[in-house]
Amino acid sequence: MKTLAKKSAIWLAYLGVLLGLPLLFDSILAITIFNQMAIAIIFALSYNMLLGQGGMLSFGHAVYFGLGGFMAVHTLVMIEYETVYFSIIYIPLIGGLIGLLAAVFIGSFSTHKAGTVFAMISLGIGELVAASSLIFVSFFGGEAGVNADRTYGPAFFGIEFFQDSEIYYLGAAWVFIATLFMYLFTQTPAGRMANAVRDNPERAEFIGYSARRVRFISFCAAGFFAGIAGGLFALNYEFITEENLNAVTSGRVLLMAYIGGLGYFIGPIIGAVILTLMNSLLSNYTELWMLYLGIMFVLTVLFLPRGFAGFIMMHRTAWIRGKLGSLLLPYLITGLPALVFAIAGVAMIEMLHHEGEVFHFLGIPLESANLSHWLMCTVLAAIAYLGCKRSLPQLREAWESANAIDEAGEEREAS
Amino acid sequence: MLEVFIFSTLNGLVTGLLLFMLASGLTLIFSMMGVLNFAHASFYMLGAYFAYSISLHLGFWMGLIFAPLIVGILGAVVERFALRRVHAHGHVAELVFTFGLAFLIEEAVQFFWGPDTKNYQSPDILDFPLFTLFGQEFSAYRGFMIAISVGIFIGLYYVLTRSRIGIIIQAAITHPHTVANLGHNVPFIFMGVFGVGTALAGVAGVIAGPVLTTFPGMAVVLGSIVFVIVVIGGLGSLGGAFIASLLIGLLQSYAIASNVGMPDLLNLVGLEFSRDHPLTDLWTLTLPQIAPILPFLLLVLVLIFRPTGIAGKREQ
Amino acid sequence: MSMLSLQNVSKQFGETRIIRDVSLDIEPGERHAIIGPNGAGKSTLFHLISGKYQPTAGKILFRDNEIQGKTPFAIARLGLARSFQVTNIFPRLSVFENIRCGLLWKEGFGYSFWHLLGRQKELNDKALALLVEIGLADRAEFPAGELAYAQQRALELGIAIASGAELIMLDEPVAGMSHSEAENAVALIRKITEGKTLVMVEHDMNIVFDVADRISVLVYGEIIASDTPAAIRANPRVQEAYLGEVPEAATDTSSGQNPEGVDGA
Numbered sequence: 001m002k003t004l005a006k007k008s009a010i011w012l013a014y015l016g017v018l019l020g021l022p023l024l025f026d027s028i029l030a031i032t033i034f035n036q037m038a039i040a041i042i043f044a045l046s047y048n049m050l051l052g053q054g055g056m057l058s059f060g061h062a063v064y065f066g067l068g069g070f071m072a073v074h075t076l077v078m079i080e081y082e083t084v085y086f087s088i089i090y091i092p093l094i095g096g097l098i099g100l101l102a103a104v105f106i107g108s109f110s111t112h113k114a115g116t117v118f119a120m121i122s123l124g125i126g127e128l129v130a131a132s133s134l135i136f137v138s139f140f141g142g143e144a145g146v147n148a149d150r151t152y153g154p155a156f157f158g159i160e161f162f163q164d165s166e167i168y169y170l171g172a173a174w175v176f177i178a179t180l181f182m183y184l185f186t187q188t189p190a191g192r193m194a195n196a197v198r199d200n201p202e203r204a205e206f207i208g209y210s211a212r213r214v215r216f217i218s219f220c221a222a223g224f225f226a227g228i229a230g231g232l233f234a235l236n237y238e239f240i241t242e243e244n245l246n247a248v249t250s251g252r253v254l255l256m257a258y259i260g261g262l263g264y265f266i267g268p269i270i271g272a273v274i275l276t277l278m279n280s281l282l283s284n285y286t287e288l289w290m291l292y293l294g295i296m297f298v299l300t301v302l303f304l305p306r307g308f309a310g311f312i313m314m315h316r317t318a319w320i321r322g323k324l325g326s327l328l329l330p331y332l333i334t335g336l337p338a339l340v341f342a343i344a345g346v347a348m349i350e351m352l353h354h355e356g357e358v359f360h361f362l363g364i365p366l367e368s369a370n371l372s373h374w375l376m377c378t379v380l381a382a383i384a385y386l387g388c389k390r391s392l393p394q395l396r397e398a399w400e401s402a403n404a405i406d407e408a409g410e411e412r413e414a415s
Numbered sequence: 416m417l418e419v420f421i422f423s424t425l426n427g428l429v430t431g432l433l434l435f436m437l438a439s440g441l442t443l444i445f446s447m448m449g450v451l452n453f454a455h456a457s458f459y460m461l462g463a464y465f466a467y468s469i470s471l472h473l474g475f476w477m478g479l480i481f482a483p484l485i486v487g488i489l490g491a492v493v494e495r496f497a498l499r500r501v502h503a504h505g506h507v508a509e510l511v512f513t514f515g516l517a518f519l520i521e522e523a524v525q526f527f528w529g530p531d532t533k534n535y536q537s538p539d540i541l542d543f544p545l546f547t548l549f550g551q552e553f554s555a556y557r558g559f560m561i562a563i564s565v566g567i568f569i570g571l572y573y574v575l576t577r578s579r580i581g582i583i584i585q586a587a588i589t590h591p592h593t594v595a596n597l598g599h600n601v602p603f604i605f606m607g608v609f610g611v612g613t614a615l616a617g618v619a620g621v622i623a624g625p626v627l628t629t630f631p632g633m634a635v636v637l638g639s640i641v642f643v644i645v646v647i648g649g650l651g652s653l654g655g656a657f658i659a660s661l662l663i664g665l666l667q668s669y670a671i672a673s674n675v676g677m678p679d680l681l682n683l684v685g686l687e688f689s690r691d692h693p694l695t696d697l698w699t700l701t702l703p704q705i706a707p708i709l710p711f712l713l714l715v716l717v718l719i720f721r722p723t724g725i726a727g728k729r730e731q
Numbered sequence: 732m733s734m735l736s737l738q739n740v741s742k743q744f745g746e747t748r749i750i751r752d753v754s755l756d757i758e759p760g761e762r763h764a765i766i767g768p769n770g771a772g773k774s775t776l777f778h779l780i781s782g783k784y785q786p787t788a789g790k791i792l793f794r795d796n797e798i799q800g801k802t803p804f805a806i807a808r809l810g811l812a813r814s815f816q817v818t819n820i821f822p823r824l825s826v827f828e829n830i831r832c833g834l835l836w837k838e839g840f841g842y843s844f845w846h847l848l849g850r851q852k853e854l855n856d857k858a859l860a861l862l863v864e865i866g867l868a869d870r871a872e873f874p875a876g877e878l879a880y881a882q883q884r885a886l887e888l889g890i891a892i893a894s895g896a897e898l899i900m901l902d903e904p905v906a907g908m909s910h911s912e913a914e915n916a917v918a919l920i921r922k923i924t925e926g927k928t929l930v931m932v933e934h935d936m937n938i939v940f941d942v943a944d945r946i947s948v949l950v951y952g953e954i955i956a957s958d959t960p961a962a963i964r965a966n967p968r969v970q971e972a973y974l975g976e977v978p979e980a981a982t983d984t985s986s987g988q989n990p991e992g993v994d995g996a
Contacts, residue, residue, distance in 0.1 A: 057507050059514075109719045116451060117718060119510065120646045124714035127639055131708040135700065189835050190844040192824075196832045199821040205803040206781060206813055207894055208836030217842055247639070251518065258511055263823075291526050294519035301512045302497060305504040353526065 011180065018172040022165055029280075031164045035236045037276045038171035039229050042178045044256040044268035046225035051254070052262035053186060054218040055198030056111070057119040060126025061226055061253050066245020067102050067129070068095030068227025070140060072234035076148035087156045092174050092231035099227020100220055107219035112212055114201065123247075130246035145241030148234070167236055178228055183265055185221055194218040255293070259300050261307025270308050288353055292346070323402040330391070330398040337387035344381035348374070418549035423672040424665065429557050429626075431664025432564035436619040437641040438648065438656040439571065440612030446588045446651040447608050448498070450506050453513035456638030457520035458613040462486045462620025463629045464528055467535040475538035483617035490613025494606045517634065525631045537625040560622050567618065568657075584608060643714040649724030659724075663710050670706035732795055734759045734898055734928045735780070740789030740799075742772075742779055742952075749775045751952040752789070757945075759897070762929045764939045767949035773932040774816055776949065777902050780930075781813045782806040793898065808836060812896035816903045816932075818883045820890065822876030826867050829875050829886055831858040833893030858893075864923060865889040881912040885919060892923050899924055901931040905938060917942060940964070948972070 021034055043065055050056040072095040078084045110121040133140040140146070150161050159166050185191045193214045197204045201211035234240050243249065252275070260271020275293070282289040304311050318324045347361050351368040358367045366373050441455045465485050466478030473481075493516065501512045537556040544552035575581040587594040587604045595601045620633075627633060644663055648655030678699060717724060735757040742750040749772045757763050765773050778784040780791055782803040791799040798806050821829050831854065838854050840846055848854070862868045865885045870878060875886055884904065891899055904920060905913040917938055920929070933939050939946060940960045947957040950972045956963060963969055 051507070055507075057510060112719075115506065116510075116650070120451075120642065121715060121718045123639065123642065124711045124718065127711040128708055128715060131711065135704055135708075184847065185844055187847050187849060188844045189840040189846060189848065190842050192828065192832060192848060193835065193842070195824055195828075196821045199823050200819060202783075202803075203815075203819045203821065203890070204832075206807050207833050207890060208804050208807040209842075210802065210804045213842060217844065221844070247635070251514070254511065254514065255518075288522075288526060291519075291522040294515065294522045297515040298497075298512070298519050301508060301515055302500055305501075305508055349526070 014179070015176055018176055019169075022168055026165075028164065031168050033276060033280045034168055035164060035171055036280065037273055038168070038175045039233050039236065040256060040272035040276050041175055041269050042232065043226055043229035043253050044260065044272040045179060045182050045265075046222045046229060047253045047257045048262060048265075048268040049182065049185070049194075049218050049222040049225070051257060052264075052267065053191065053198065054194045054215055054222075055114050056122075056215060056219065057115075058122040058250070059119060059247065059254070060122040060124075060129070060250050061222070062245045062247070062249035063106070063126055063129045064099035064102055064223040064226035065230040065233070065249065065253075066133075066240070066242075068099040068230030069234045069240040069244055070146065070230075071095060071098040072231035073146050073148045073238075073240050074139075076150055076152075076234065076238070077146075079153040080149055082152075085153065087154050088150050088152075088161060088235060089156050089170055091150075091235050092228045095231020095234065096224045096228035099230065100224040102227075103220045103223020107216045107223070111215040111219050114198075114211075114215065126245075126247055126250050130242060133242045133245060140242055143242065145239055145243075147239035150235055150238055161235075164236075171232055171236065174228065174232055178225055179269075182221075182225060186265060190214065190217045255297055259297060259307055261309030261311075261313075263306050264309035264313060267307050267309035274308070286350065288349065291349070318402040321402070327398055327402055330395040334388055334391045334395045337384040337391070341381050341384035341388060344377045344384060348377045348381070351377070418551060419672050421548060422551060422553070423668040425553060425557070427665035427668030428661070429560050429664070430668060431661035432561060433619055433623050434637070434641060434644055434664055435657050435660035436564055436567065437616050437637065438644045438660050439568070439653060440615040441641060441645050442648070442651060442653055442656045443608055444612045445645065447605055448502070448509070450509040450513070451642065451645070451650075452612075453510065453638070453642075454493075454516040454520060455513075455613070455616055456634040456641055457517045458486050458490055459616040459620040459623070459637060460524060460631075460634035461489065461520065462617030463535065463624030463633065464524055464533070464620075465617070466621040466624060467533050467629055468528075470535065475536075479618075479621050482621050483614045486617030486620070487610040487614030491606050491610035493613075494609035498609070499602070517638065521631055521634060528631075530631055532628055532630040533624075535624045535629040556626070560626070563618075563622060567615070571615075640710050643710040646714055647717050647724055652724070655724055663713070666709055666713075667706050670702045670709055673702045675702050732759075733757060733792075734761070734794060735930070736790075736792040737780070738790040738792070740776075740779060740786045740791060742775055742784060743787045749952050750779065750786070753949075753952070753954050755947060755954060755957060757898075757928060757930060759928055760926070762924075762942055762944045763931070764943035764946045765930065765932050765949055766934075766936070766939055766946060771949045772952040773949055774902060775952075777813060777900055777932065781811065781900065807894065807896075810895070810897045811900070812891040812894045812898070813900040814884075814887045814891045814902055814904060816906065818880070818887060820875045820883055820887055822874065824875055825871065826873050826875050826878065826886055827858060827862065827871040830861050830889050830893055831855070833890035834858055834861075837893070837895045861889055861893055865919060881908055881916065884908070884916060888916075888919060888923060892927075896927070898928045898930065901929070901933075903932055903934060905933065905935060913938065 022031055025031075025034075043061075046064075047058070047061050050058050050061065072091045075084065075091060075094045076088065079086070079088065106125055110118060110125065134142060150167075161167055161170065186195075193204060193209050194217070197209070197211045197214045204211050204214065230240075230244070233244065256271035256275045257268045258271070259274060260269065261267030278289060278293055282292065286292070300307065306313075315324060315327070318327060343362070347366060350359065350361055351366055351373065354366075355368050358365050360366070368374075437455060437459055441452060444452050444455070462482050465482035466475075469478035469481055497512065497516075498509065501508050541554075541556045541559050543555050546553055573581075575585065583594065583599055584604060587599065587601050588608075591601050594604075623637075624633075627637075640663065644659045645656055647663075648657070648659035678701075733756045735755075737753055737755040740750060740753045741748065753776065765776065767773055775784065779786050779799075780793075782798065782801055782805070786799050789799070790797060793806070793809055793811055796809060798809065798811075821832065824832065831848065834854060834857055835841075838851075838857070840851075840854075859868065859871070862871055865888060867878075867882060867886060867889070870882065875883065878886060888901070888904065891901070901920065905916045908916060913935065920931075921942065929942075931939075931942070943960060945958065946960055946963045947954050948963065948966075948969050949955075955972060956966050956969050958966065
């Protein structure tokens with residue numbers, strides 16, 4: 001068990017990273033991305049309370065995010081018209097309370113069962129709310145959504161939140177608080193029993209806990225934190241539309257949590273960071289980033305069922321035993337051809353996409369009409385594939401020798 | 416009034432049968448693997464797109480034959496090389512995988528065919544009114560859709576209940592180990608059922624493409640409704656899926672055609688609300704407006720009050 | 732006052748009557764074994780008592796509380812714990828967490844989301860003490876799903892008694908164990924159920940006659956005899972209906988090698 005000091009150090013480092021990021025990268029683009037990341041981290045962590053910790057697969061988590069966000073925007077409007085008067089720093093809390101309210105209502109009947117039934121109810125509710133939002137125009141603003149201005153209300157110690165960077169620090173504070181509380185939740189009886197119910201609901205009942213009640217509590221907590229993320233979204237963008245509570249947003253948060261790694265607290269944070277980066281950076285280089293995202297997601301589910309965090313954690317045994325170094329070379333020998341293979345593949349996809357024009361890929365001009373370019377990519381991919389395949393047994397061997405004792409355990413855990 | 420009723424019934428029937436063509440495959444696959452295939456409607460979309468591309472060169476009828484074949488083979492490949500692998504990680508992983516697949520297929524369709532709507536046409540030979548009632552025409556193509564769906568169901572029913580293969584499949588679904596011990600190749604049967612199920616979705620895509628328009632969002636539009644149907648019908652029950660398909664098809668069709676709404680209802684009770692009321696959207700709600708959400712409303716209600724669906728036995 | 736009392740309990744699934752009019756009284760401190768051929772309804776009886784199934788007719792009293800129709804968690808809170816025929820633990824939680832979860836309700840934490848488990852010294856000490864008792868202290872941080880079979884069964888026993896229950900029901904606690912594993916398991920059962928009431932279903936007759944001070948014989952859903960081990964051994968009806976199968980059944984379970992056969996030390 002980790003000591004308190006060690007845990008505190010991790011949290012201080014987290015806080016340091018949150019506060020230090022805008023000092024390292026201070027461009028407007030960077031701040032925009034960081035703001036998106038902040039929202040995504042809270043949202044993905046809240047999703048993990050359902051799926052990773054509670055075993056509830058939801059296809060409608062955006063409902064709580066969106067409802068929280070809409071209410072937050074409406075509150076901003078109320079502040080503007082001085083119907084209510086408080087600093088906008090509390091807006092995410094409003095979003096959270098609305099998310100909680102919605103979750104209490106919906107959770108009261110949807111948490112009866114986990115598994116497919118829960119997944120289907122969440123899908124149904126998600127579609128229902130998304131479709132309703134287009135009907136009830138006065139609250140949801142139809143396709144255009146609703147917007148507001150965050151610069152009204154009392155200033156917070158002189159800060160009026162004109163700048164994105166000011167919003168960033170507000171967001172960072174909320175991210176830190178939300179992350180801390182979500183982590184602490186996992187350390188409480190309710191949080192621990194959520195894991196137990198996920199693993200074995202029947203057994204949990206025979207030790208005195210109602211599986212339904214346990215799920216309900218996690219569900220409400222997840223709704224609350226999703227609402228906070230929605231409120232932060234409202235503050236950052238100053239508008240919100242129907243898209244923020246429909247299936248696309250619900251799907252995206254599932255992607256984030258899954259790619260990051262469901263079984264680990266830090267997983268969704270990794271997923272949120274990766275997806276936000278892909279979203280903002282990759283989209284500058286290619287129109288096809290969604291396609292790559294899809295490919296990456298499918299590959300992750302196939303080959304890294306426990307996500308990126310799971311992949312990193314796989315190396316714990318080797319690291320503890322000081323054998324991580326012995327894996328480095330085999331990783332390079334297999335990884336480099338794999339990378340080349342991926343690059344050649346991407347080049348061909350891009351060539352298909354840019355039919356009949358010359359474009360630059362990693363600085364190399366390519367043209368789909370030029371047969372030699374196709375030939376080059378195919379040969380490169382073929383060689384890389386062979387190289388990858390040939391070196392794979394060696395990597396496996398190195399892996400096994402680095403993890404020799406726990407190998408059986410690893411396998412059982414993975415299945 | 417009568418003409419509206421007759422035409423909505425016919426249109427509801429067309430939609431219902433089309434939905435069942437998807438739902439039947441999805442149900443078969445569910446009975447077999449115990450997991451809902453999120454990407455099922457994506458195979459339907461692929462059917463429409465393949466048929467469109469084939470029809471450009473070889474005409475509609477070749478598309479009708481080859482597109483479902485290609486889709487079926489693709490489905491079998493997905494089962495063999497991906498789903499079987501994910502199966503080891505449990506149901507959630509499978510569901511998440513099919514969800515990712517649906518996402519990927521949509522992106523791939525946009526990549527290969529572009530984001531715009533395709534001008535996929537029904538064949539000229541069927542471009543005439545089948546009959547005219549009260550001055551309204553019912554196109555021969557819609558009649559053809561009904562005919563082909565009914566034909567497929569009769570064939571499917573016959574194969575499943577009367578033929579040797581069908582009996583082996585049914586046995587494999589309920590008792591895979593016993594069937595394997597009898598010397599049948601169960602993984603191969605599963606792959607085959609998955610292929611046939613997706614091919615059925617492909618057929619649905621081929622014949623629905625010209626009517627419901629062929630665009631990258633067509634899978635999403637139909638996908639969640641098909642999900643609703645198999646759940647309402649009772650997971651794993653073909654009969655239940657059939658009833659639910661027709662129910663949803665007719666329900667939507669009637670709701671769209673009807674003209675009633677809250678104002679009528681309120682008038683009936685003698686109430687009237689000002690247009691400026693904050694809840695004005697609620698008072699002016701009409702049935703056609705809420706038609707798209709009816710299936711989901713039904714789904715949630717069914718799941719709360721009868722989680723096993725109309726005809727389902729299987730409960731998780 | 733008896734600890735557990737079944738009064739004319741019946742259970743039907745459709746047309747099939749699995750349990751027929753069973754009446755049974757178990758006194759506090761008793762070690763009661765239920766035996767019977769396969770399919771006699773022993774596990775169903777356990778499910779009825781623990782609330783997994785509802786009886787079609789009859790009453791079940793636990794310390795004079797009627798418990799038929801109550802949910803499993805309500806019954807568990809009254810002080811009835813059970814184990815399962817198939818290993819039933821929380822596979823992804825650590826061994827320590829498994830035990831701690833078993834303790835939570837009894838220690839009054841309920842559904843609290845304002846207590847930090849790491850701070851509950853008393854709770855954690857109890858969990859550790861229990862781990863020592865069931866011999867898994869050195870495995871505390873292991874994911875429970877990675878334990879060897881016999882260790883998982885020991886852990887399940889630990890979860891069952893963690894709740895501080897007065898009545899402990901064990902469904903085939905040594906099934907699938909090697910001879911030495913079974914011996915260890917029996918010793919453990921004796922140790923941890925000291926002073927409590929024990930009801931167990933078991934196929935291994937050596938263990939049954941060794942541990943139990945009363946035995947009930949269930950055949951086709953009916954209790955045909957309920958008496959001391961000596962009387963059961965002598966009962967002609969029992970011999971006719973059941974004991975003829977004993978040698979076979981006994982060798983079956985005691986020699987059944989478990990594939991992960993690690994000594995459950």
